[in-house]
Amino acid sequence: MSLENAPDEVKLAVDLIMLLEEHAIAPETVLKALAIVQRDFENKINAAEA
Template sequence: MSDVSDQLAHAPKHVQLAIDLIMLLEQHELDPADVIAALEIVKTDFIQKQLTSTQK
């Protein structure tokens, strides 16, 4: 397990975040369709924030 922990520690931030989010969502035993719908809303929100911040 140490090898996996070491690899994760050196993984890009977006990979670390994705793994954290997957673990969090799986712990709550949510319906996958609800998770996907919620992630689409989150993705849209963050894309809009990114576009807004690059226009400043």
């Protein structure tokens, strides 16, 4: 499967991985930041459902 035909979430994931790797951010820092991002977006989903 080419990236061109991949689902949007796969395209975004690839872009994020490239960005994080280009900036040589430590994996532990990335995971902590992603947990914060996940909570933020889960809160946005919950707020939209309320």
